[in-house]
Amino acid sequence: MPVSNEDFFQRSLQFHFENGSRLQKIDPECVDEYDDHSLLKLICITYWVGIFTPIAHSIGARTAYVDSMAGSGVTATKKGHFLCGSSPGALLSASARKQPFEIAFCVEKNHEKATTLQHRLKDIASTTTITVYNKDVLEISQEIARQLQGIMSYIVIDPEGFAGMTWAGLEPLLQCKGDVMITWF
Secondary structure (H helix, E strand, O other): OOOOHHHHHHHHHHHHHHHHHHHHOOOOOOOEEOOOOHHHHHHHHHHHHHHHHHHHHHOOOOEEEEEOOOOOOEEEOOOOOEEEOHHHHHHHHHHHOOOOOOEEEEEOOOHHHHHHHHHHHHOOOOOOEEEEEOOOHHHHHHHHHHHOOOOEEEEEEOOOOOOOOOHHHHHHHHOOOEEEEEOOO
């Protein structure tokens, strides 16, 4: 059923603030810190879940979510709000629609953030098989692409700048069947 823009943004804000505040209580000192515009990116990621998963499920495809630069799973804004990060947001959004991803690969090269992300994702009641890689995406992209053979994937590539962006490192993910969202603020 269509909703107004106001209702859409109100629901999206509530989803990201409530889940962000809840997940932040797990390893509270470990958060990603970005400007408020990060909320727009997070809304876009979860919005696309609502388009991707119904299509993939309607054709009987196995589904995977890949977050190539996942962070800690919680974003703190400069105004002091906590937002649900991309990985937990995508997984929670798919589960809420009763169309969960079968598998998820979350890549975070910072050890503390990867460990915290793993703790936060364990807190999500989900049927998704989740793997958190504590590596640079450039080191693991070929392995992830190999594991995605025959699976419909939604891949998010969200760099913090040019660091971590090489064609050779990202090309394996770009060859996978499914959708790739590249964000570049």
